[in-house]
């Protein structure tokens with residue numbers, strides 16, 4: 075069947091790439107040794123510190139988020155060492171599997187799949203580690219597989235309350251530049267992110283912001299490494315910052331992305347995400363008034379501002395709904411992944427997004443629920459529209 079018009083992406087990543095970024099990237103190769111590229115690339119890496127809210131360096135890799143995870147482990151944790159990884163869902167699970175494959179011992183926790191990490195449990199686990207074998211706590215800020223926002227500052231306080239020297243390393247791959255993460259102010263030692271989510275760029279780059287303590291640990295330890303070693307990314311020339319040929323077009327895209335974020339202002343970007351997320355939650359709440367749809371996250375204030383994960387206790391098949399939306403109605407939502415396969419529909423609402431895009435997506439989901447007889451209360455789009463009207467600035 076031939077379809078016209080645009081396709082819409084409401085995945086929790088990759089996200090919409092603004093035309094401005096696409097156009098900025100549409101250019102021939104330049105000599106990366108020349109002054110123009112070097113100045114531009116250096117400026118991006120330096121200005122990324124504003125996005126990470128850190129005074130420390132930000133290193134760039136031609137990799138996806140999984141590559142950034144390996145950067146963290148290789149630079150900081152040697153085979154045979156121990157880390158603590160709260161079980162938040164699919165992404166903490168995959169990071170745990172990677173650590174195990176690299177010979178790192180991982181202490182898991184109870185599952186926090188429908189609620190935020192319990193800081194008291196973290197404190198207890200660290201207090202029990204009297205010999206300080208645990209080198210780091212590795213956590214995901216927004217666990218994209220569940221839609222739960224985990225409280226980074228609370229985990230920091232738990233580490234401090236235990237009097238434990240473990241580093242705090244945060245995966246903000248999904249949510250950097252969507253929600254607040256004042257890295258230095260919250261005492262976070264390292265943050266990782268990737269290009270294709272809040273930064274609105276194509277997939278293919280990863281970023282690692284490194285605090286002073288993490289730099290110190292890396293200088294004296296970590297695993298045998300070379301390509302992922304961030305110390306290899308220092309130097310005078312752009313060739314060194316990427317340990318080889320820079321991803322030239324991606325860097326022009328990043329320049330445009332940073333310009334767009336700073337033009338809007340980070341607080342305004344966070345506020346826009348919060349507002350569009352709340353509109354989504356109003357719609358879901360209305361559809362589920364008699365329990366036909368429920369939020370995966372049971373704690374209302376922890377429902378994330380970048381993705382809303384929904385369950386269907388009525389027995390409706392979220393994957394059938396998702397496929398209908400994508401293949402018949404031109405809107406791509408996320409499905410359940412990892413432990414949640416077949417159980418969830420995930421509505422992504424992050425990146426380059428405005429009211430009509432969101433209302434279109436919510437309206438489309440309502441069309442699909444009607445067409446496929448999924449039990450729900452009508453008026454979800456109306457509830458979202460009312461909230462957007464009430465909060466229009």
Ligand SMILES: *Cc1c(COP(=O)(O)O)cnc(C)c1O
Pocket residue numbers: 087138139140141165214216217218245246247248268277
């Ligand atoms: C998307 C995502 C990842 C993985 O990123 P890739 O670029 O797909 O490797 C890791 N963690 C979180 C929280 C994510 O949302």
